[in-house]
Amino acid sequence: xxxxxxxxxxxxxxxxxxxxxxxxxxxxxxxxxxxxxxxxxxxxxxxxxxxxxxxxxxxxxxxxxxxxxxxxxxxxxxxxxxxxxxxxxxxxxxxxxxxxxxxxxxxxxxxxxxxxxxxxxxxxxxxxxxxxxxxxxxxxxxxxxxxxxxxxxxxxxxxxxxxxxxxxxxxxxxxxxxxxxxxxxxxxxxxxxxxxxxxxxxxxxxxxxxxxxxxxxxxxxxxxxxxxxxxxxxxxxxxxxxxxxxxxxxxxxxxxxxxxxxxxxxxxxxxxxxxxxxxxxxxxxxxxxxxxxxxxxxx
Amino acid sequence: xxxxxxxxxxxxxxxxxxxxxxxxxxxxxxxxxxxxxxxxxxxxxxxxxxxxxxxxxxxxxxxxxxxxxxxxxxxxxxxxxxxxxxxxxxxxxxxxxxxxxxxxxxxxxxxxxxxxxxxxxxxxxxxxxxxxxxxxxxxxxxxxxxxxxxxxxxxxxxxxxxxxxxxxxxxxxxxxxxxxxxxxxxxxxxxxxxxxxxxxxxxxxxxxxxxxxxxxxxxxxxxxxxxxxxxxxxxxxxxxxxxxxxxxxxxxxxxxxxxxxxxxxxxxxxxxxxxxxxxxxxxxxxxxxxxxxxxxxxxxxxxxxxxxxxxxxxxxxxxxxxxxxxxxx
Numbered sequence: 001x002x003x004x005x006x007x008x009x010x011x012x013x014x015x016x017x018x019x020x021x022x023x024x025x026x027x028x029x030x031x032x033x034x035x036x037x038x039x040x041x042x043x044x045x046x047x048x049x050x051x052x053x054x055x056x057x058x059x060x061x062x063x064x065x066x067x068x069x070x071x072x073x074x075x076x077x078x079x080x081x082x083x084x085x086x087x088x089x090x091x092x093x094x095x096x097x098x099x100x101x102x103x104x105x106x107x108x109x110x111x112x113x114x115x116x117x118x119x120x121x122x123x124x125x126x127x128x129x130x131x132x133x134x135x136x137x138x139x140x141x142x143x144x145x146x147x148x149x150x151x152x153x154x155x156x157x158x159x160x161x162x163x164x165x166x167x168x169x170x171x172x173x174x175x176x177x178x179x180x181x182x183x184x185x186x187x188x189x190x191x192x193x194x195x196x197x198x199x200x201x202x203x204x205x206x207x208x209x210x211x212x213x214x215x216x217x218x219x220x221x222x223x224x225x226x227x228x229x230x231x232x233x234x235x236x237x238x239x240x241x242x243x244x245x246x247x248x249x250x251x252x253x254x255x256x257x258x259x260x261x262x263x264x265x266x267x268x269x270x271x272x273x274x275x276x277x278x279x280x281x282x283x284x285x286x287x288x289x290x291x292x293x294x295x296x297x298x299x
Numbered sequence: 300x301x302x303x304x305x306x307x308x309x310x311x312x313x314x315x316x317x318x319x320x321x322x323x324x325x326x327x328x329x330x331x332x333x334x335x336x337x338x339x340x341x342x343x344x345x346x347x348x349x350x351x352x353x354x355x356x357x358x359x360x361x362x363x364x365x366x367x368x369x370x371x372x373x374x375x376x377x378x379x380x381x382x383x384x385x386x387x388x389x390x391x392x393x394x395x396x397x398x399x400x401x402x403x404x405x406x407x408x409x410x411x412x413x414x415x416x417x418x419x420x421x422x423x424x425x426x427x428x429x430x431x432x433x434x435x436x437x438x439x440x441x442x443x444x445x446x447x448x449x450x451x452x453x454x455x456x457x458x459x460x461x462x463x464x465x466x467x468x469x470x471x472x473x474x475x476x477x478x479x480x481x482x483x484x485x486x487x488x489x490x491x492x493x494x495x496x497x498x499x500x501x502x503x504x505x506x507x508x509x510x511x512x513x514x515x516x517x518x519x520x521x522x523x524x525x526x527x528x529x530x531x532x533x534x535x536x537x538x539x540x541x542x543x544x545x546x547x548x549x550x551x552x553x554x555x556x557x558x559x560x561x562x563x564x565x566x567x568x569x570x571x572x573x574x575x576x577x578x579x580x581x582x583x584x585x586x587x588x589x590x591x592x593x594x595x596x597x598x599x600x601x602x603x604x605x606x607x608x609x610x611x612x613x614x615x616x617x618x619x620x621x622x623x624x625x626x627x628x
Contacts (some may be wrong), residue, residue, distance in 0.1 A: 126360075189401060190396055190398055190401040190402045191401060191402055191403055191404045191405075193357070193396065193402075194394070194396055194402045194403070194464070195404070196355075196357055196388065197355055197357065197388055197389060197393070197394040197396075198388060198389030198393070198394075198415075198416045198419065198467065198468075199385045199387070199388040199389035199390055199416075199419050199420060200385070200389075200415075200419065201381075201382075201385055208415075209404055212404075212406045212407070213404070213405065213406050
């Protein structure tokens with residue numbers, strides 16, 4: 001790492017005149033509030049997050065509790081029971097933990113790799129850009145689902161973490177391309193030139209000057225990718241390549257599918273949960289895109 | 300050497316394009332004394348900004364500093380390591396760019412950006428940085444600096460932002476300030492204010508200034524000496540009054556004739572015939588001869604050398620001297 005590493009001393013400087021975090025969040029919220037859909041999306045995301053975090057407190061039954069199997073929705077079991085007599089509502093609540101974990105972890109991984117590769121390629125250009133982008137292209141051409149199936153089968157242990165790792169490693173190329181494109185154009189701006197003329201080194205310019213300019217859009221992309229990964233995991237699990245020990249919504253769908261004609265609630269409710277999660281994150285992401293536009297902040 | 304703060308010797312900067320080599324700056328000599336303001340004048344594309352970028356060592360591919368020396372404060376900048384150059388940029392040499400609206404990062408407050416410049420070059424406490432930022436903004440005439448420091452660049456007007464840029468440039472007490480057309484994108488009243496400010500600050504900060512521009516009016520406001528560039532070469536170099544009162548090079552004369560003046564009745568404004576040559580294949584001999592009224596036979600055959608033509612006045616033209624540059628090897 002170069003001497004003027006952006007990670008050591010720069011931190012405090014920025015804070016000197018940064019509006020406090022609370023004010024910033026408040027201004028973003030004020031913008032977000034103007035769109036009803038965005039607020040609805042935020043509400044859904046918030047509710048799902050709360051359910052996931054407090055599942056043990058909120059769920060009416062334990063996941064190990066069993067009663068009569070395949071009961072339709074009733075006052076006792078609002079969403080019915082599954083084949084082994086477990087309460088569907090509780091299962092869905094606990095399942096949200098796994099599904100959210102999958103989405104957020106895979107997206108974090110994808111963003112981390114994507115930004116790292118994209119910013120190096122875009123800023124330094126030349127041979128670095130060329131070689132990094134060829135690697136990116138290569139990974140982009142891989143067919144994801146078959147590869148995921150192969151990769152998951154390859155690891156003998158069926159683990160949700162391995163699924164997350166593989167998905168993250170396959171998902172970063174388009175983030176990298178996006179970030180690279182932004183870096184290519186932003187590195188030509190006058191303020192980057194000005195920063196250089198004030199003595200800023202490459203890493204400082206990359207991390208402190210260019211990255212903050214694109215971060216808001218990357219956050220938007222990330223938000224919209226979360227449901228995509230939740231779906232992916234559900235698909236994998238549905239096809240029988242999931243981790244049976246982690247009861248995600250995909251696991252519920254897979255089991256419910258067997259009883260489609262006799263116990264419709266077993267597949268319908270996890271499906272609805274998936275649908276709303278996806279809807280929530282997408283609406284929220286859309287709203288965030290508008291709210292994070294810094295030039296309009298505070299107006 | 301010691302009497303000059305900046306001494307550019309025989310600087311050559313070429314751009315290597317697919318179509319050929321563009322000699323953007325060719326055998327340029329420039330000297331700036333301590334606390335002196337040098338104006339560098341020329342048309343667009345004559346290499347004046349390239350000179351500025353060379354001093355900062357910010358020439359980018361496919362450009363390259365091919366030869367020459369840049370002595371600053373007794374040190375050769377072209378021999379410095381990258382880390383040493385970073386210390387010099389923004390520390391002892393600072394720059395103001397021509398478009399203030401895009402010279403600040405839109406996602407950070409003006410105060411934090413000036414604070415960062417201070418932090419980069421001075422060893423000061425966080426609390427002191429705030430004081431310094433407000434103090435310097437105050438000096439360049441930003442009203443209620445304490446509050447304005449917390450504003451984002453888009454909340455400033457163009458003139459205010461240029462003031463803030465000047466504040467940032469001056470925040471580390473540079474010895475040399477490079478102003479690359481600092482008033483070009485501002486409207487006329489603001490231009491006057493910025494020039495006024497620069498004149499005042501020059502006294503307060505004891506910095507030398509390299510003022511780059513194509514507007515002779517702006518140059519005449521501020522400079523002690525003027526260098527006129529044409530197609531990558533310095534063609535005339537003299538004190539301000541000499542340039543305006545007795546310009547020697549035909550190009551300088553033509554430039555001065557092209558300024559609209561109220562006290563002279565002329566039917567039409569003088570224009571210089573022809574266009575600036577493409578530097579990829581410049582005309583042989585004197586680069587100005589195809590457009591020159593006084594062109595002689597020798598002008599297309601040999602290149603005139605910058606030679607003394609009076610006190611503190613040098614010019615590169617065969618009308619005044621027969622000294623030829625060595626033919627390129």
